Amino acid sequence: MIAFNYEHGEKMLKYGQEVLLESEATSGTLNEAEYLEELEYNLYMAREKGIDYALKEYGADAVLFPMDGSTIGSKAGYPSVTVPTAFTKEGEPVGITFTGSAFSEPLLIRLAYAYEQATRVRRAPELRINAGEKIHTTS
Incomplete structure (x- = not known):
């Protein structure tokens, strides 16, 4: 991917590729001390000082x-579900994210479903095949 990005720099390197280069410089075994320390810190901050704290408090x-707030949930290893709450002028969905503690998937699905039923914002997606031909799906 690094080589591909360099070969197609005009399109691919709009924002650089520092993360790829930094990742390539590691062993890839995920056992470097720096990685393990960051992982432990992220888990602590996302769980005990983040989601778990907010839920309990x-x-x-x-x-x-608002939007896609799944970052803290993914850092904690906790489930999240995102549902549309509005659409942009271009028709792209804008969502909200429900995040819970470990093993709270059934609750999150119930919350997301209840939100969708109460707001009726969700639209069935339009799938495109063969040079823009639209297929309409049902909800």
Whole structure:
């Protein structure tokens, strides 16, 4: 991927590729001390000082994030579900994300479903095949 990006620099290197280069410089075994320290720190901050703290402090079942707030959930190793709450002028969905603690998937699915039923914002996607031919799906 690094070589491909350099070969197609005009299109591919708009934002650089520092993360790829830094990743390539590691052993790839995920056992470097720096990686393990960062992993432990991220888990602690995302779980104990993040999601778990918020749920306990406010007596909540889930945390609601605007847009795609799944980053903290993924750092904690916790489940998240994102549902549309609006659409841009171009028709792209804008969502909200429900995140819970470990093994809270059934609750998150119920919350997402209840939100979708209450708001009726969700639209069935349009799938495109063969040079733009649209296929309409049902909800």
